[in-house]
Amino acid sequence: MAALSAAHTPAPTAAGLPGALWLYRFDADGRAHALDDAARGAGTLQDADGEDWHWLHLDLSDVRSAQIVAMLPLPEEAHATLLSPDSHVNLQFEDEVAHGVFVDWVHQRGVDLAAEGQLRGDDGIGWLHFAMTDRLLVTARRQPLRSLEAARRAVIAGALADAPVRLLELVAGRFADTVGRSSDGLSARLDRIEDRVLADSIGEERRDLAQLRHQTVRLHRPLTAMRRVLKPFEQRHAGDTDHELLPAVARLNQRFDDLDGDVGTLQERARLLQDEVAAKLAERTNRHLYVLSMITALLLPPSLVAGLFGMNLPGLPFAHSSHGLAFALLLGAASSVVVYLLLRRMGVARST
Template identity: 45%
Template sequence: MDGIQQQHLPGVNFVPAAIAGLIWAYRFREGYEPEPVDPRDVPAALAAEDGWLWLHFSLTDRLARDWLSSFEDLPQEVRALFLAKDEPLGLHTIDHVIFGVIADFHSELGGESDHLGRLRFALNERLVISGRRHPLRSVEEIHRAVQKGLNLPAAGRLIETIIDRFCDSVARRVAGMTDELDTAEDRVVEDMAATERVRLIEVRRMTVRVHRQLSSLCHVLRDWEERSEEADKPALPIAAERLADRLESLDHDILTLQERAKLLQDEVGARLAEETNRSLRALSILTALLLPGSLVAGIFGMNTKDLPFLETEGGFWFAILIGAAATALFYWILRRVGAGLRI
């Protein structure tokens, strides 16, 4: 795995076999650097008496789902979580196993992605099993940190660290969206509103997506903290209250950005409507002023007997003069009745 040769853990009674869909496996022990575990050594690592194990799966692999569905160390309800199509955020416990779904941003080769995905997980004191359908940024960041020697003292700290990294990603996006709105506001003030519609739409779309995830995840952690005194609930060694406070603060920032983007959108819409009204007004005034001349031209264009100036020298210029006079008269009448002609 990952090109790293790892000496097999003792366990001669276990049959060497690859685990389909297993992206990586690490063993964490106090006082030691994280150890990448060969898939053939996973049973031996599970049987070891010290440390804990992290198994991370790709849930798009059918064989991985089959392996998880037959992993009897997890209760049936927990195994069903990894096989379900729906991925609602939540945090639950059964038979001293904590399991649930949390949000994270997708990880893209070209940089940060604005799409949000789900991480499914189950943990006890000795094991963390996680799975995803798409590479997730926070999980990938922690994986790289573990490769460099990051040692997590307890299984629950892994979930805490993932949520913290997700919060870091949201904070970076809040800063980026703030800059976007500052730029849009400057351009709106400079009367360049038409160019900012797409920028504001993207910011609002992003704030809506992130707000839903933050508020849901915050509710999950608050609810877990409120149930902390239940006798049958295993202790989760994560700072649930601290994480909930941080998520709530980020959600407040997101809501502030959302409201600010909405106000800017309303201003942009009002300015664009004003520009459209000015254009329509100018077109209406121009059309009205051309009507008298058009009427005169239409009359002289009729192919009827007794048409004036038909045989008169300079008749064309007389017709032009009448059309211009009619337009001038119409303009004078509009001014007299108080019609605003300013564009």
């Protein structure tokens, strides 16, 4: 019940820091505490006691956030990263300060994260800017971000984060959770489509597979962007430092690798199913054309016979016979039989 109420707890506004969306203090046990208006201010971020640390989140669409960034105890490179309009993933680490940009999903207002789980068709990509020391995590965004909001709700509900790097890993982990759930949902959809294809019950499978492949591409691209940055970062700093960021990056690397492998498998399965559906539809079309061609071939001789007797000219066979119609019908049927036997002899009329 506590988790449910926490999920609907609005984020506290940082009244003493115009342009900030929230400010939390984490105690030595890693529990989050929202700071009241009287405790909020730029000086608060530099006055962490003992093992306490702070999480400040900024709204980059508010021009006042630049004033807050300028007052933060961070190097100029970190200031530039927080305010940059970058739309690509990057991660830098120097002098015990990490800063960069991670990818995230845009959070749709009014969506219940606990109930939604998977991505929707209109969920877009957003960018999480961050800078981190051992006592401060500053995050910033221009659009509401899904994983960031999920992480905020998690720490309010009781999730522990005893260091800024733990919270950053939690945010990235929530991003991975969404990808994983979406991948599982797409896999279940693909299983149902595959069952229908194998049962030769093809209806809207081509459209469904096209949509599914589009969704797998949407999952694959941000995963690739994260892996392209995190893996070289891990290799580059493997022997340089024992900072807690490196084990966190290694864990995220492994998880993103596994997820990207799952998404790649989905893409390959969907492509193979598309090929199989196309082959089955082509076979069905060829079968229909074959039947139509056979009907045309068998009806052509009777049509010629009917046309011949319809000329209404003197000297036509059976013109004065009382059984002329029957003879003409028999002649037309016989011509179809002769054509059919000729086609069978040629191997054309055999079933495919």
